[in-house]
Amino acid sequence: MTKRTARMPGLRLALALLAAGTCLVTGRASAQGTIVYVVPSQPIAYSDYPSGQDIDLNGDGVPDFNLSSWNGMEIDLAPLNNNAVISVPEPPGELGAATYALSQGALISSSLDPVLAWWGSDGNAPSVIVACANIGCLGYFQGNTDAYAGVRLEAGGNFYYGWLHIHNFGANWGQITEWAYETTPSTPIQAGQISEPVYFEATFNGGNEVPPNKSPHSGNGSFVLESYVDGYELSYHLELDGTFQPASAGIFGPATPMTNARFLIANLGTYSISNLPPPIFPPIVPVTFDLRHPSRPILQPISWPSVLIYDGQIVLSSNQVAELLAGQLYVNFKSAKFRQGELRGGIFPTAPIQFSATLSRRSGPPRKPSAQCGEATFTLSDATLTGNVALDTNIFWNSMGIYASPIVMPKTLVATLTNVFGVLIPDGGFPGHPDWPGLPGQVLYPEQVTLTDRQVSQIMHGDFYLNVLSSHFRNDGIGGRILPAE
Numbered sequence: 001m002t003k004r005t006a007r008m009p010g011l012r013l014a015l016a017l018l019a020a021g022t023c024l025v026t027g028r029a030s031a032q033g034t035i036v037y038v039v040p041s042q043p044i045a046y047s048d049y050p051s052g053q054d055i056d057l058n059g060d061g062v063p064d065f066n067l068s069s070w071n072g073m074e075i076d077l078a079p080l081n082n083n084a085v086i087s088v089p090e091p092p093g094e095l096g097a098a099t100y101a102l103s104q105g106a107l108i109s110s111s112l113d114p115v116l117a118w119w120g121s122d123g124n125a126p127s128v129i130v131a132c133a134n135i136g137c138l139g140y141f142q143g144n145t146d147a148y149a150g151v152r153l154e155a156g157g158n159f160y161y162g163w164l165h166i167h168n169f170g171a172n173w174g175q176i177t178e179w180a181y182e183t184t185p186s187t188p189i190q191a192g193q194i195s196e197p198v199y200f201e202a203t204f205n206g207g208n209e210v211p212p213n214k215s216p217h218s219g220n221g222s223f224v225l226e227s228y229v230d231g232y233e234l235s236y237h238l239e240l241d242g243t244f245q246p247a248s249a250g251i252f253g254p255a256t257p258m259t260n261a262r263f264l265i266a267n268l269g270t271y272s273i274s275n276l277p278p279p280i281f282p283p284i285v286p287v288t289f290d291l292r293h294p295s296r297p298i299l300q301p302i303s304w305p306s307v308l309i310y311d312g313q314i315v316l317s318s319n320q321v322a323e324l325l326a327g328q329l330y331v332n333f334k335s336a337k338f339r340q341g342e343l344r345g346g347i348f349p350t351a352p353i354q355f356s357a358t359l360s361r362r363s364g365p366p367r368k369p370s371a372q373c374g375e376a377t378f379t380l381s382d383a384t385l386t387g388n389v390a391l392d393t394n395i396f397w398n399s400m401g402i403y404a405s406p407i408v409m410p411k412t413l414v415a416t417l418t419n420v421f422g423v424l425i426p427d428g429g430f431p432g433h434p435d436w437p438g439l440p441g442q443v444l445y446p447e448q449v450t451l452t453d454r455q456v457s458q459i460m461h462g463d464f465y466l467n468v469l470s471s472h473f474r475n476d477g478i479g480g481r482i483l484p485a486e
Contacts, residue, residue, distance in 0.1 A: 068126070069172065077149065084154075086119070088117075096125045098139045103147060104148065129168065153181060160184075160185060201223065201347075202223070202348065208330075208343075210259060216243075218241060221347075234314050247339075250331070253330065257461060260341075268310050348460070354379055356437070387446075388445065388446050393424075402467075402482070465482060
């Protein structure tokens with residue numbers, strides 16, 4: 001901020017906010033993760049007409065900031081109650097600051113660029129959004145500006161970070177359209193971010209291709225989905241073994257577990273090559289000697305392996321985000337040898353996914369009506385499926401398995417559940433495990449299986465069934481579809 005701006009009326013410690021006409025602004029809030037995102041019922045408009053209004057960001061009934069124009073030449077944002085806004089302070093000896101305009105994605109945290117500061121309500125003048133007079137407009141929101149103000153809330157001795165979305169349309173008029181803040185103390189937030197990041201991962205190999213191949217190459221990838229006011233961004237970091245020579249790489253979808261997708265969502269471009277660091281203890285290499293000079297060793301060159309790396313970000317539509325969360329997107333690497341794809345990997349959430357199944361008798365003599373015989377819960381973490389199956393004590397079963405069909409056929413068997421030792425559920429259930437299935441008197445069988453990449457996609461689509469077979473119902477027994485838990 002220049003001294004010329006500092007001398008403008010309004011950047012003074014004696015500034016007083018108007019009490020008349022003040023209103024408390026709250027709005028509709030939606031929370032996902034630890035971020036609360038608020039859209040007021042009406043945008044908070046401001047102009048150079050002298051007015052003032054309080055803004056309650058967290059909806060606790062106590063105003064956090066005041067928006068005002070006391071002199072008809074500038075728009076001020078005043079932090080209240082030990083709150084603060086990211087600003088550029090005036091030079092030493094001056095008494096003001098200008099609210100800094102952050103671009104979407106800018107990090108808002110305790111660490112700031114040296115030219116910025118948390119401008120608070122401890123005796124400071126308000127922070128100016130924009131100031132327009134006969135000398136022109138000053139401030140970081142002047143003219144037609146769509147940007148964010150970083151804010152900090154103080155409660156119970158803790159700091160909470162957030163942002164205000166400000167649209168300035170011209171000389172001293174504009175509006176605040178929405179805001180968000182973190183509910184976890186000292187947790188950074190990005191400008192425009194409206195929910196917590198969602199993390200995904202993928203494993204690339206030829207066995208995941210349709211049809212599978214025996215490619216000797218492999219790799220893995222990590223992904224982060226971030227949602228902002230204006231859309232969704234997916235960041236990716238992919239690594240492949242350095243001996244692979246991909247001709248192209250892309251994200252495709254939507255796809256069913258057994259077929260390829262028709263639509264290319266994003267071309268991932270070209271890769272970079274990174275050499276792995278040498279090991280702390282280099283391998284012992286046999287030393288050979290020149291037969292003509294027995295005392296002269298022949299030095300063997302040592303080369304360290306390398307990896308191929310793809311890094312970048314792509315923008316996804318809301319439909320593509322829904323497909324991503326459903327496990328319908330995948331990465332495919334094509335090569336000269338496999339023109340339709342040599343390596344493939346589904347993009348799946350890293351957070352555990354819960355599933356459940358209600359088990360009942362599908363058929364039987366007419367005199368034996370269908371009745372609930374048990375239930376099961378499963379947790380999918382990466383490719384590991386762990387679960388617990390609870391059965392009535394009068395179920396004398398011979399085998400239990402996960403099938404790709406409600407009809408028990410050998411070719412549809414996905415995994416055999418082999419634990420034959422169960423635990424009787426006591427009265428009141430298991431202390432500390434209220435989410436375990438079953439009722440007192442039933443028998444609980446813990447299970448764990450490892451799924452392939454394709455099977456992970458199938459279970460997420462609801463294509464698997466849990467079937468329990470007995471000597472009386474060898475070809476049918478009891479069973480139920482494994483579905484994502486609500």
